Amino acid sequence: MTGTASPAAELHIGAAIDGTGAHPASWRLAGIPPADLFTAGHYAGLAAEAERGTLDFVALDDGMALQSDREDRLRGRLDALLALAAAAPPTERVGLVPTVTTTHTEPFHVSKAVATLDHVSLGRAGWRAEVSRTREEADAFGRRPAAPPPELWTEAAAVMDAAGRLWDSWDDDAEIRDAATGRFIDRDRLHYIDYEGPGWSVRGPSITPRPPQGRPPVLVRISDAHSLAAAAVHADAVIVRPSTVGAARAIRARIREAAAGAGRDPGEVRVLAEAVVLLEAHEEAALERRSRLDALDPDPGGGLDHTGTPSGLADLFEEWARFGAADGFLVRPAVLPDDLSAFVDGVVPRLRERGLFRRSYRADTLRGHLGLARPAGRYARR
Secondary structure, eight states, rough: OOOOOOOOOOOOEEEEEETSSSSTTHHHHHOGGGGGGSSSSHHHHHHHHHTTTTTTEEEEEEOSSSSSSSSTTTOOOOOHHHHHHSSTTTTTEEEEEEEESSSSOOOOHHHHHHHHHHHHTSBBBEEEEEEOOOOOHHHHTSSOOOOOOHHHHHHHEEEEEHHHHHHBBBOOEEEETTTTTTTEEEEGGGGEHHHHEETTEEEEEESSSTTTTSSOOOOEESSHHHHHHHHHHHHSSSOOSSSHHHHHHHHHHHHHHHHHTTTGGGGGGGGEEEEEEEEEESHHHHHHHHHHHHHOOOOOOOOEEEEHHHHHHHHHHHHHHHTTTSSHHHHESSSTTTTOOOHHIIIIHHHHTOOOOOSSOSSSSSHHHOOOOOOOOOSSSO
């Protein structure tokens, strides 16, 4: 590896808790009865396991079409935001980040739903803004045909902007709650929004009080120049899929440059690299389990993929951190809950020993975990 290593800051780490894991054959080996996949307890249990490891957040994907047309792969999903809302009561600190499509949904509803998740979790909500690209997703709604990526991401950027403005349409102190005078809110602290988006508009204040975090963090997975442009303006954290430390450094530099070009402080945008992980105490056991999974359904891979030991993964994360390749990682366990538990029990302690990860939570909100300040309302009286 060329380049200069430097002392690394503590990493930000989230865990994907989709289905039975990242490997397409995971459902055939996982020790989860298939019926449990569509229960609140399944996701609540995985969120609690991530919280045991003091991870920043758990992430749950979503979409408007079936994941695959193959009968030998997991198909079907719950609404990600509602599933993670059910995971809020049994957890206390871990962040909850559902994927929310901006294509076939109303911006007002998106804003209200994410704000509600932030309220019920006491400030632990985030959301990953995503677009719906396929004809199948468009057909499911029947409102308009599938659109090209530039159009989709232009709309997504507008939805992210509108959501933030709706959250700011209530001042933090808009609720007076004075039973003696009969005034619950101060109407002067509610602000009228008049926002024109591509093909839609939003008018009036939100019907939901300002979220505990002010604005729940928005995440964007970078897949092309269009998603990068939207993320540069609006994302608090960006998810990328490089396979090498060199590629990761280059992508992170582009993201920081784009954020600066949008008038933002690049240091306020967290860059998280996706990593599929399959962990065993011994390398041979990890390779054998991966071989069994691939024999059932070969995984084409792509991005950072670690099949090996916890110590090997800790070494890898440390290398990426010290060479400035990422601010953290979105871990995608190959098999759930096995590889999530192996990460919590085997990788997290090693990262802590190296000063690369927190030993306990220092904040109560997702913004706090990510090291992001709570933003002031843009319309609030100074």
